Amino acid sequence: MNLEDKTLVWHVNANRLNLQLLRVMLNERTTRLDFGYQTTDYYIRGGWINIYPETHLVTSASSRKMRMQDQQGIVTAPDKFHFKSRADWHFFSLFFAPLPMQDQLISLVESEDPDFTNFNIGNIELKIEAAFRLRL
Amino acid sequence: MPISKNAMRRCMIIDQVITERHYYKPTMQRIVDVCRQQGIDVSPETIQKDISMMKKARPNGFGAPIKFDFQQQEYLYTDTNFTINGVKLTPEDASVLAESLVLIKCMLRTELGDKLRHAMEKVLSTSLEEVDLNERYPILKTMEPPQSRGYEFMDLILHCCKVGIPLSFIHYSYKNERFKSIVLHPYVVREFDNRWYVYGFSESHDGLRSFGLDRIYEPIKLDRTFRKGVPKHILSFLNNMYGVFSLTNEEPMPVVLRADRLTTKFLSAYPIHDSQVVEKYDSGSSRITLILIPTMELIQLVRSYGHGLRVLEPTWLVELIRNKKNNEFRR
Numbered sequence: 001m002n003l004e005d006k007t008l009v010w011h012v013n014a015n016r017l018n019l020q021l022l023r024v025m026l027n028e029r030t031t032r033l034d035f036g037y038q039t040t041d042y043y044i045r046g047g048w049i050n051i052y053p054e055t056h057l058v059t060s061a062s063s064r065k066m067r068m069q070d071q072q073g074i075v076t077a078p079d080k081f082h083f084k085s086r087a088d089w090h091f092f093s094l095f096f097a098p099l100p101m102q103d104q105l106i107s108l109v110e111s112e113d114p115d116f117t118n119f120n121i122g123n124i125e126l127k128i129e130a131a132f133r134l135r136l
Numbered sequence: 137m138p139i140s141k142n143a144m145r146r147c148m149i150i151d152q153v154i155t156e157r158h159y160y161k162p163t164m165q166r167i168v169d170v171c172r173q174q175g176i177d178v179s180p181e182t183i184q185k186d187i188s189m190m191k192k193a194r195p196n197g198f199g200a201p202i203k204f205d206f207q208q209q210e211y212l213y214t215d216t217n218f219t220i221n222g223v224k225l226t227p228e229d230a231s232v233l234a235e236s237l238v239l240i241k242c243m244l245r246t247e248l249g250d251k252l253r254h255a256m257e258k259v260l261s262t263s264l265e266e267v268d269l270n271e272r273y274p275i276l277k278t279m280e281p282p283q284s285r286g287y288e289f290m291d292l293i294l295h296c297c298k299v300g301i302p303l304s305f306i307h308y309s310y311k312n313e314r315f316k317s318i319v320l321h322p323y324v325v326r327e328f329d330n331r332w333y334v335y336g337f338s339e340s341h342d343g344l345r346s347f348g349l350d351r352i353y354e355p356i357k358l359d360r361t362f363r364k365g366v367p368k369h370i371l372s373f374l375n376n377m378y379g380v381f382s383l384t385n386e387e388p389m390p391v392v393l394r395a396d397r398l399t400t401k402f403l404s405a406y407p408i409h410d411s412q413v414v415e416k417y418d419s420g421s422s423r424i425t426l427i428l429i430p431t432m433e434l435i436q437l438v439r440s441y442g443h444g445l446r447v448l449e450p451t452w453l454v455e456l457i458r459n460k461k462n463n464e465f466r467r
Contacts, residue, residue: 009304009356009358011304011317011319011340012317013316013317020314020315022306022315022316022317023304023306023317023354025356034306034353034354036306036308036314036315036353038313038314038315087313089308089313089315091306091308091315091353091354093354132304132319132358132359132360133358133359133360134356134357134358134359135301135357135358135359135360136357
C-alpha cells in the first residue's frame with residue numbers, strides 16, 4: 001500500500017488523569033496529536049496547563065525521538081494557560097516530526113523524569129490497518 | 137409575434153455592446169464583430185432590424201430607448217440605466233427582495249448565505265427604483281443571536297451532508313465533561329432554538345445521533361465509504377420531534393399535556409408541533425395532544441411553564457420527569 005501523500009487518522013482514547021489523547025494524524029510532513037483536558041476539583045479555579053518545549057514522541061518503530069515542532073491551543077513552559085473554574089475544558093494539538101508509516105507503539109513524553117502533573121502517555125497503538133484516511 | 141431564439145441572442149449582444157460603452161465604442165461594426173466572436177454570422181441590415189424590433193413596446197419588443205448618435209456614430213440608450221439583460225423589478229418586488237435580504241443576513245451566515253445575498257443584491261441592482269440598503273431599517277426583524285462557537289464549521293458540514301462525506305471530529309460533552317472522537321456520516325444540519333446541530337450516523341455510537349456544532353472540535357473529512365441515511369429516519373428527525381435529543385428510538389407517539397387557561401392561550405397561538413390538537417374545557421384550561429417522539433427539549437418546554445403545563449401521558453414520561461432533577465434534562 002502506497003502511503004506517501006496520505007494522511008492517516010487514528011481515533012484513540014488514551015488518558016492520563018484528566019488529559020485525554022483523542023486523535024493522531026500522520027503524514028510525511030508531520031505527526032499531529034489532538035488532546036482534550038478537563039479541569040477537576042483539585043485546584044480552586046481549575047489550575048493551569050502548559051507543555052514543555054522538550055516534549056517528544058518515542059516509537060517502537062525507531063530509536064529516534066520525534067521532537068515537538070509546534071503546538072496549537074496550548075502554550076509552552078514557562079508560560080501558562082490559566083483556567084477560570086473547576087468546570088473548564090480545553091482542546092489543543094501538538095505537532096511532532098513525522099513518525100514512520102508503519103505499525104508501532106508510541107509514547108508521549110513531556111518529561112523524562114515525570115511527576116503526576118506531566119503529560120506522559122505511554123503505549124498508544126497505531127496500526128496502519130486501523131487508520132482512517134484523510135480526504136483532501 | 138414571439139422573438140426567435142437567434143434574434144434573442146443578437147438582442148442580448150446589442151444590449152451588451154451598448155451597456156459596455158465605457159469600454160468599447162458601441163458602433164454597428166462592434167456589434168457585428170461581437171456577434172461573429174460568438175459564432176453568429178450576421179449582416180448590418182439584420183442588426184438594424186433587430187434594433188428596430190428592440191425599440192418596439194413589449195411584448196413585441198423590449199421598449200428599448202435606443203438612439204443612434206450621428207455625431208459619434210454610435211448607439212446609446214437614452215435611459216442610461218436601461219438594459220434587457222436585467223430583471224425588471226417593480227418597486228414592490230424590490231421591497232420584498234430587500235426584506236428577504238434582511239432574513240438571509242440573519243439566518244444564513246454561511247458561505248452559501250453570502251452567495252445568495254450577493255446574487256439577490258445583483259438582482260436588486262437592476263431595479264428601476266434605487267433601494268438603499270444601508271439607510272433603511274428592517275421592518276421585519278428576527279432574533280439575531282451572536283455568532284456561536286462551531287458556526288465556522290457550517291460550510292464544511294453542509295458540504296459533507298450534500299456530497300456524502302464522513303467526518304472525523306472531537307466532541308465535548310457538556311453533561312459528561314468528557315471528550316470523544318467521533319466518526320459521523322452526516323445527513324442534515326438543523327437549527328433549534330438558535331442552536332445548530334448536525335444529525336447523522338455515528339460510527340462511534342453505532343447509531344443515529346445529533347451533535348451540537350458548539351461542542352465540535354477540528355472536523356476533518358475522511359476518505360471512507362459514506363453510509364447513506366434512511367430518508368424515513370431523517371424525515372422523522374426533522375418533522376417528528378420538538379428539538380433534537382430524543383428520549384426514545386420509537387416511532388412518534390401520543391403525548392398528552394394538561395394546560396391551565398393562561399398556558400392554553402399561549403399554546404393555541406404558538407403550537408408546539410404541527411400535530412397539536414387542543415381540547416378546551418369550559419374553564420378555559422385544556423388537554424393538548426401531540427403526536428411526536430418525546431425529547432429533552434419537550435420536557436424543558438413543559439417545565440418552563442411551571443404549574444401551567446404538565447404531562448399526562450405516556451406514563452413512562454410522567455415517571456421520568458418526576459424522578460429526574462431539572463438539570464438532568466439540559467442539553
